[in-house]
Amino acid sequence: MKRFKGLAVPYFVWLILLVVVPTITMIVLTFLQSNGTNLDGAYWSLDSYRRLADPSILKALWNSLVIAFWTVLFCFLLGYPVAYFLSFSTHIKNKQLFLLLLILPMWCNSMLRIVSWLRFFSTDWLSPLNLVGTNGAVIFVTVTTYLPFMVFPIFTVLEKMDRSLIEASSDLGVPAWKTFLKITFPLSLEGVSSGVIMVFLPAATGFAISETIGQGKVRLMGNLIQAVFEKNNYNFGSLLSLLTSIVILLLVGAVAGIREMHKRRKVHHVNA
């Protein structure tokens, strides 16, 4: 099938065009002061970089990471057991059905689900709790929105796992919790890391949930970027976008790196 190499070319060109071209455009824009993409009267300037020194930028970035961290943690704490029970349960006959039930809420428009939470938090019974506008509420809604992204990768890895290892372990009289910690969990880490990345990304960079549920009191990178582009400041906006991408890629790279190291160690173990 080697002869079909050529089929990768159009996709390669497509990716180069849609990834590289805008990145270069953004890099150029950061060094300019221009009126949006209109370059009439534009001039070279480091103003956008000077604005980075504003502590509010670092704060928004930090807030985004903190909110994303808690979201990932809660998604993991809720999602892992669900994936585990679903995969290992002997009672559930039709796993596919439960899996589909987990996807079903995703077929309801996410924007409308966010609005529904907002209405729910503002009802007469819940409004005394003042949930709207708090980090907690933003994290809560983000968790419920992206939970399936955590459950699926973990479930898939658990389903693929070689059960004979676990059986062997229990045959040898190892307690269940130890088997889980020593065998099941380490083997499922690949799914966990995929889930972490898939939840972390939208949680750290979205602006819909923080704007709707946060009511302006929770301001994340996404809100800042959106507001700056809306003020037609494409120069500073591009810089913030690039900054966000770099931070995200570094963090994802770190997670992927840990996964890679873990894998290599595993191979090493087997070889030994």
Place this chain on the structure above:
Amino acid sequence: MLTRNHVKEGILTTLRFLFGAIVFSLMYVPVVIIIYQSFNAGANSISPLSWGGFTWENYAAMFTNRQLYTSILDSLLVSLWATAISTVFGLFASIGIHALNKKARKAMDFLNEIPMLNSEIVTGISIMLVCSLLKPLFPNIFGFWSMLLAHIFFCVPYVILMVLPKLEQTDESLFEAAQDLGCSPWKSLMKVIIPSLTTAILTGALVAFTLSIDDFVISFYTQGNGFSNFSNYVYSSYTKKNFSAGAYAFNALLTFVTLGLVLTISLMSSHKKTKKAKV
């Protein structure tokens, strides 16, 4: 001893189900609210979620409120085309990537991950910038075309993610056998390899459609010329008094239809299984 273990097991099972039920209900609260609102005559009243009586009017609004049905049709139009194109594009790209040597393969894998790892907001802005650059050539690019371009851009990697691993598992000898039998390479590809990937292709298409129809951020930056999508309709008008409760109705309907389909399919498949078992 046995009974004690039974009791312990029983309690554990109950706890597991309870935990599962809590998690599921967390995800279903908004769905229930959407269904409730779809029948609520006072869906848009000052006090949130107060019941204003039962009505079917919200369902009728889906067909009478122009802004709403325009946004629904716009959404479907972009998502269906984006799904179709990215499925075909992703399938052939996968076959191409599969054929690459190791080094080129690694580079492609990395490039392919960029659309998935880049944040939605940066992707949206990127495509907007590309379309702004293309605007002198195609004055009407904003709207359907820009949004389609953006949706294909973020859907293809997911199709590849689903198809490529299956392709890796496909037996090369099948392909060779087909050629030995006198098929041209293209014909063997179309008749032997691609049919063996059907499930993966369908899963890829489903993922693409689910992501595309639900997209908000990327569409936010690529809308234009009066062409938007459903998420953006909700975002731009949910605080307004003329926000159509038909939006709830549309989603409730979507939920009912999907739920119905899911239940029918699962009933049918379990029916098949029991039938097979009997035989």
Place this chain on the structure above:
Amino acid sequence: MKKVIISAALLIAFTIFATITLSTPNTVLYLLNWGEYIDDSLVQQFEEEKHCQVVLETVTSSEAMYQKIISGTTPYDVAIPGDYMVRKLYAEGYLRELDVKNTNYTALSQYDNIYTDSLTKLMQEYLLDPVTGKEFNAYFAPYFCGAYSLIYSTQNSEVDSVVKENGFRALFDRSLYASPIKIGMYDTARWMVAAYLMSQGKNPNMTHLDGSTDGDIEPALQDEIIKALKDAHFDEFGNDALKRNVASGSLDLCFTQLGDFFDALYLAYSEGQSNIAFNVSIPSVSSAFFDAMVVPTTCQNYELANAFVDFMLQEDHAFQNAQAIGYSPCLKSVCDRYHQEAEAGAYYYGDENTVNALSLKDFLTRYPMYLDPFGSVSELYMFEPKSNDYLTTCEAIFNSLA
């Protein structure tokens, strides 16, 4: 293969169906507007008269409107930006002169003497060509006007007196109240800055502590504004939702535009309330605004665009629009019409059979600011940012509050 063909056929069939349903008549008018800012039935009437379709897009700020117009994602025919944005768009050459010489446009051709006196004065004072110093009234047609105001709940009696005595200071100084109250702030960054400066009795356009209004906000003033906004501990930031929350009692006080109050008032009446538990106050130091219809250079159907502006300026339509929207009318004829209708016994809400009806006469007595939003203001300003950086800095100020 068969299934692929069937799917393709279905996709094409759906595309044809959708294209037909979405297909617009040959003439389309792209209208860029704020949310809830035009009477839908008037739009329908215009569509029927002109056999065209109005495609409406809404935004939440004048800046967003500017960004949309100049990015060219849509060839807008008519937009309704705020006062200072009209000047910016004009100065940068993004506006086309309205067809004011065409006498077919009965209202538009009379553009220089149809607006209320107070508004005409504002226009002469603030909207001048930055190069020639002359008026450019022929480039825009005021749509609605108003002043920055405070909407407050009357359930807690002390709020009423604090608001009336202290103006915008009521937003920032909790020591004015004996009981804990909940305050909402509009989530538009430059409005927050303006609200604080006006609460100090200062010009909302001030950028330097010495009172000058040039360039970007100087760091020392930035720090002062941030500190004040932080110390205010606003309970909510929002936009359209604020007025509803005051109306429903979940907020005691919020900063917003006058028109928002009348919008909420009408909504409360239409939900059957007869005891209205919220009120509005325009502080004596406040800022005026008006939004105006303009025809951007992106316009593809100049004639239709002018027809639309003329249509909205005609007395009957402008009156109907004002009744539906709740913002203060800009036209003399509409104000006169309100008084005539009130004398004739018309109703603001309902009719003689409605339980919670409100006669137009009572309405105008109770809320005189509706027709005269600047009447009670002794120091009236208008927003006029001098630089682009100014707005980004406002955004940074908003951001440092979170």
